Structures are given as C-alpha cells and as structure tokens.
Amino acid sequence: MAENLCFTAMKQFKKKYGEIPNVSDHKYFTNSMHVPVWEKVDLFTKIDIESQLTGYSSAGCITYVEMDTNLQNNINALEEIVNYAMDKDIPYFAINVPNDLCDDCGYTGEIIAACPQCGGNNIKRLRRVTGLSNIS
Numbered sequence: 001m002a003e004n005l006c007f008t009a010m011k012q013f014k015k016k017y018g019e020i021p022n023v024s025d026h027k028y029f030t031n032s033m034h035v036p037v038w039e040k041v042d043l044f045t046k047i048d049i050e051s052q053l054t055g056y057s058s059a060g061c062i063t064y065v066e067m068d069t070n071l072q073n074n075i076n077a078l079e080e081i082v083n084y085a086m087d088k089d090i091p092y093f094a095i096n097v098p099n100d101l102c103d104d105c106g107y108t109g110e111i112i113a114a115c116p117q118c119g120g121n122n123i124k125r126l127r128r129v130t131g132l133s134n135i136s
C-alpha cells in the first residue's frame with residue numbers, strides 16, 4: 001500500500017511541479033524516514049541515518065535492513081545487528097532475509113540454485129520479508 005502511494009504521489013507531484021533534481025527525479029518518493037532505496041549504504045550506515053529521523057515520524061516508523069542471506073548459520077552476526085539497532089534507539093526494527101519456497105516439496109529457506117531437499121528447480125524466490133520469522 002505505501003509503495004503504491006509513493007508512486008501515485010510522485011506522479012501527481014510531477015504533474016504539478018515538474019521534475020526537480022533530487023526531489024522528483026525518480027519514479028516514486030521514498031516513504032517515511034528511510035534512506036532512499038537507490039542509495040547504496042551498508043546496514044550500519046542506514047541504521048545511523050534513520051535513527052536520527054525516527055522522532056520526526058509522528059505516525060510511526062520502521063527501520064529495516066536487507067540481507068543477502070538468512071543468517072541462520074551466523075546467529076552472532078544477527079545479534080550484533082539487532083544490538084546495534086537497539087543501541088541507536090530504533091523503535092521498530094526488522095531484517096529482510098531471503099525466504100524461498102520449493103513448489104515441488106514445500107521446503108522453505110534460502111535456495112541458491114536447486115532445492116537442497118529434493119533437487120527441484122520449481123522455486124518461488126522472495127527477497128523482501130519484514131521481521132525475524134525465518135530466523136530461529
């Protein structure tokens with residue numbers, strides 16, 4: 001929903017004000033207090049920047065970081081990331097991890113190539129999941 005609004009609002013903004021460099025020169029606005037998704041920053045920098053802005057988000061906010069892996073084999077790294085966010089007073093924090101599904105056998109998790117359980121290639125890939133539900 002927020003993603004649709006960011007696109008629609010930008011479309012309306014451009015119709016009214018035109019394309020303004022660094023304001024309306026993308027297809028959509030960045031919602032809330034997020035570092036724009038087109039900016040390449042490491043997760044600690046993202047947390048540093050967004051932690052300074054959470055107080056201005058009167059309707060609530062979430063800080064999330066995108067991971068290339070689900071971290072299930074590196075719980076210490078997961079703990080370090082969560083502690084870093086908590087130390088920065090992030091009120092609501094999430095880690096997005098790969099969460100793929102094998103349509104042949106139902107295996108879920110990070111599937112790099114073929115399914116590690118059945119060898120199938122009928123894989124649904126999901127790379128944006130909010131929360132920690134895939135990490136145990």
Ligand SMILES: [Zn+2]
Nearest residue numbers: 102105115118
């Ligand atoms: Zn499978």
